[in-house]
Amino acid sequence: MAIAKKEAGTPQSVAVVGAGPVGALAALYMAQLGWRVSLYEARSDIRKEQVYHGRSINLALSTRGILALRGTKLNLDEEVLREAIPMRGRMIHDQHGRQSSQAYGVHGEASRWTYINSVDRGKLNCRLLDAAEKHPNIKLKFGHKVVHCQPDLGALVVETGTDDARETFTISHDFIIGADGAFSTIRRALMRCTRMDYQQAYIPHCYRELTIQARVDAEGNRSFAMDPYHLHIWPKMSYMMIALPNTDQSFTCTLFMPQEKFDAIRSQQQLVEFFQQEFPDAYELIGRESLCEEYFRNPLGSLISIKCKPYHYQDKMVIIGDAAHSMVPFYGQGMNAGMEDVMILQEMLLRYQNSLSDALDAYTALRHDDAVAICDLAMYNYVEMRAHVHSPVYRARKAIEGVLYRLMPSYVVPLYTMVSFTTIRYSEATRRSQRQGRWIYIASGVALAVTLGLAFAATTISLSHHHRRHRQQAPTSAA
Template sequence: MESGGKSSKDKVVAVVGGGLVGALNACYFARRGFQVEVFESRDDIREAKIVRGRSINLALSHRGRQALSRVGMEEKIVSKGIPMHSRMIHSLNGKQSPIPYGKKGQVTVCVMCRNAGLAERYPNAKMNFDHKLWLWSPTHVLLLWLEGRPDGSAQSLQADLIVGCDGAFSTIRKQFLRRSRFNFSQTYIPHGYLELTMPPVAGEFAMKPNYLHIWPRNTFMMIALPNLDKTFTCTLFMPFDEFEKITTGDDVMEFFQEYFPDAIPLIGVEALKTDYFRLPAQAMVSIKCSPYHINDKCVLMGDSAHAVVPFYGQGMNAGFEDCIVFDEIMDQCNEDFSAVLPEYTRVRVPDDHTIADLAMYNYVEMRAHVNSKWFLFRKKVDDILHFLLPKKIVPLYTMVTFTRIRYHEALQRWHWQNKVINQGLLVCATGAVLGGSYLIAKHPPKIQSIPIEKVWDRLLSLKV
């Protein structure tokens, strides 16, 4: 295809950031015939050792799988993951109660992020590790790089399109901030996270592996995700002021004895005391911005455009969906970047802003609502109605996790469904009360009268 008198095979696309979204983007552009250069400031994550305290296992769901499928990578990634078909709720007394995600067969897959670096399967895609962005210009599309070498040598690249996939603290996005009419907001939530490792027991998982394990404690929670090496990565989410109260190993044990007693023997007392202080609690940020593009020269995707807190498990999936949405618009607009980029902004911004808000909401659901009898009742009502009316009533979690219904449309539909269902429950409850009152009035119960003398004699016979 051609755009601006230049065929795709003659065009250079520079992808800044070689993480999950950057690597997948490289695949999308390479399969279209573009010359793709991916620049990553870090070492090759496929060769790096695991760094404790930083999650490398993520929940892959329908949106992400669809994006991987289009470039023939779904099976390769999913085959190396662990399916999770339910949440497993751990109560204070040690009782475990599963809450299925959706219908049978609807699962999320816990995958390792290093599996996604597959751009080099295309001969026209090149990965450049240890390359740090120094300066770039949206006018001349000129990139200057400082390589990660002792002499600090620089190189430049003339590109037709820059794709910013360099994370929540994006260097590419800084250029956007210098321009007028660019909206940007950054919100740190008052909660942080800290990671612990639950080792295998006798070479097997210490808990059932095919679940997202959750210890909800109203104002904070702990979760556990399975890893291929039979460990679990446990993540404690809690307000920073609560983290600051725990300063010694004894404080750690006292805290876990009170709130997570069943996890202590599984993690191990000494390991718990050591891992807890290995790194300080990490912050979580939610970022929104718009527009996502500068003219026909640069576009933002993934966390660079919309960093979200991790509580809906949609950060990676939303980033992957950015890639497939952009690719679909490329088809619609015949690869004309001057039309593709503004259309991508128009389509994607409302959805990404919505998932950022939903991720905030889901934290409250995970740490508090799952303990509520009303929440569990409503979930069962929703599931029954979804079974009876699968096209009319669809739970919000199902729409977000197991379909590609646009995020903002899913939220609008959820609000409508809630209104209808709550009104229906109110009508049913009112009908039950009125019906019961009518039956009592029509057929009053017979009450046997007892002479007052017998009542008095009975009271006197009681021993005080």
């Protein structure tokens, strides 16, 4: 396969910093393009850890992520999906524990491209690392934290060892890919050598994870305590809880609330009263003991949104994944978008085979609008998930959108479908959705006019029947 080189000749060396899902995937793609890859990861090898100490335990994998896994041609998509649980829609829980399902696929079809998949984040990462380890072009370097980077020299300052015996060394590579997450060291270095526009915002909401354990019957058989084929949502207007299924038949719940609301719950009694009042069905399923233990033990996570530009410096380095665009998790796209970055980067490297610098220019130019679009959509979706999903207006709009999609699929495609089940560029999906709004507006007007017309006709007919009957029954005064 072709390789974008600084100059023709021997394969170049690339450092990928961060062996999260995006970095591990990038290492594979680069190795397959013929680069010699060193994959630096600050943490120890997660495959040897008992418990995964990362961010959320499970996450939703959708079309963009699946296709990026497939792009390795190593069957990784099949392997990962074999261990995934398909979520075909949202299950909305109301105050009284009543549930209503809202399908993701508007045609009611059940295919991989119309549902999202709950995957174990740790297992997915392990699969990618296993594949990377097998590739002869990749060297995995766990416990190697990049503490500094000198882009002009392609140099990384790397720290290894434990607190007792730390060592630091400097190493050079032809090219550096920063996939080191939201608090990226590589992005910080990029800021110093480019005129980077940078924007970050913490939202007032934080998150904490809780567990609904599997049901176990007298014979020891395990089963899910709720429908496993849905993403469960408890919308509460200004906050919410969601739950995703796990393959061990448990659910991981994530409670999203403003930090002050978390801080205000200080005692077990307050916590129990809050859950009994706001999430009565979830309270029964989690159980008092487990709730109190997990709530006061599990860390409170912050949610940050980061946008920046450019993503690269000359032909020296580029940032991808959360390092380039961190988003709030409400569209379930952070990792999917990061994996798509890897595919787009590969596409640019192949398109501009003779100039890495041109390839990276093109990458930033193409990807930035999309990253901004999905960061904004993710922010918007939080309002939709916690405040709109219950509303009759929202449901009516969704229903009309679904009907229009059936009738004229080339004109109207629901935004969620474009984002989660296609590879339409995020920025294009946003624009199309705004344009489609017009059709939905017109269709809503027509539907309203028809409904009013029918209601008016029905009333008129019934009144005229009533008058006729009345006239027939009335005594005549004529002699």
